[in-house]
Amino acid sequence: MRIGLAEIREILARRSARQRVEPANVKRSALLVLTVTALAATLAACDAGKPEASANAAQPDAPLTVSAVKVAAQGAGQSRAQVYESVRQMTALGKQLFFDPSLSGSGRLACASCHSPDHAFSPANGLSAQLGGTDMHRTGMRAAPTLKYLQSVPAFAEHYHESDDEGDESVDAGPTGGLTWDGRVDRGSDQARIPLLSSLEMGSTPARVVAAVKAAPYADAFRATFGEHVFDNEDATFKAVLQSLETFEQTPEVFYPYTSKYDAFLAGKAQLTKAELHGLQLFNDEQKGNCASCHISQRTKDGAPPQFSDFGLIAIGVPRNRALPVNRDPHFYDLGACGPERTDLGKRDEFCGIFRTPTLRNIALKKSFFHNGIYHSLDQVVRFYAGRDTNPEKFYPVVKGKVQKFDDLPQRYWANLNTEPPFDRKPGDKPALDEAEIKDVVAFLDTLTDGYKAPDGAVHASAEAAIPAVAVH
């Protein structure tokens, strides 16, 4: 059966109409909401005569959707199978691009150099910030995050009204969403532009990227996917590169498989050990870790698996990382959403010091934590949460007997700092978690790693991942 662009639009319009009726489903996603993949899944499911089976699939936003459809369908008249095939080809190309160092200025740095698939697409080494630039000796100011579970990060909003948890859309959750630590881009393709062109990272240019693709072993595949004449236009080629990377990053089985022990536990197919279970309780307990208030651990009301983030941008006063070259300048501060990397909110004091809450899925595979990569073990991170306010001298420098608390945020912005539990204490109080409890929280965090094998050896696929989110019939 052949379908045209108009029909695809109609399918997607019906999806969003349905989402309006079911507010729990309304979530704009940053990574172009997997539009292309979801579209393919939708079409594939239609073909198979069953509703789309993907709880984690897109809740597309109309304008983004149309552009993705254009790329996927390249105009009207493609059959479902052809659309599906385009997505498959773009995913395959995106994967090759992701691992290709020839796109970089040095010829030595690929996306995968900083986002290693063996570490949930975070760095394989323990550096706070990765090396890059044309000489491979430069470093930026931030730790490279995981690229998994970005599919439901909403587009950045200063005031986010979410219905999932509160059941009340009048609740303003504050600044939320967007990609990167400061939420400054909304789409995977716009994001990919940043490392490709940054002089501290891949240090390339659109012209260089295009030349590399033309000379690459996958040049023919590139033409087959984007058209015989794609290389005639540098701008079109560069955009196709960005689009392919974005599409690859939306491969469900690679980037959001939901195969952790905790997913198996939620589905009733695995048991947590005593320590893990205790850790989960502490993680959720509002008077103890209170971690789940930001790193959501429960399914949404519509049964979608937890993302371990509410995507809020929050200031928690992480200590200054003096190992970063940029911090040798005592006047330099990475203030997150108010700059310097992000420029549109520079004059807004209330945005200074806030960073997007990361997912904790696969956190045990990471080697550096927080936006500046200051900590290198989960014990240290959880100890920071427990002791930031009761024993600040353990985390911040002490100069002439005085603790320099919040040494990476100028005092005029301290009003932005979070003061909810576990940050509701003062020196002399009992920390929210003792050492044994910290160990249990870390044991629980270890259950969030994908690829859990049940004792019988089978890799578990979570039941939630199969809950239909949107029916298209």
Ligand code: HEC
């Ligand atoms: C030199 C190391 C490095 C390279 C190479 C690199 N990245 Fe990153 N990546 C980072 C860092 C650091 C951040 C956080 C940036 C920020 O917050 O400003 C990041 C952030 C991201 C994010 C946003 C994640 C989130 O949580 O919002 C995505 C998506 C991403 N990178 C994809 C890519 C792609 C695609 C490439 C290749 C074109 C790439 N990266 C190359 C270091 C790197």
Ligand code: HEC
């Ligand atoms: C008020 C919201 C909030 C609460 C409560 C909270 N977190 Fe976080 N978490 C964040 C934010 C925001 C960041 C990123 C902060 C930064 O880098 O500046 C973060 C970062 C982290 C990281 C590092 C992730 C990475 O990829 O580098 C870990 C691990 C973590 N939190 C675990 C916990 C645990 C465990 C608890 C409970 C003891 C907890 N969080 C409580 C908001 C919160």
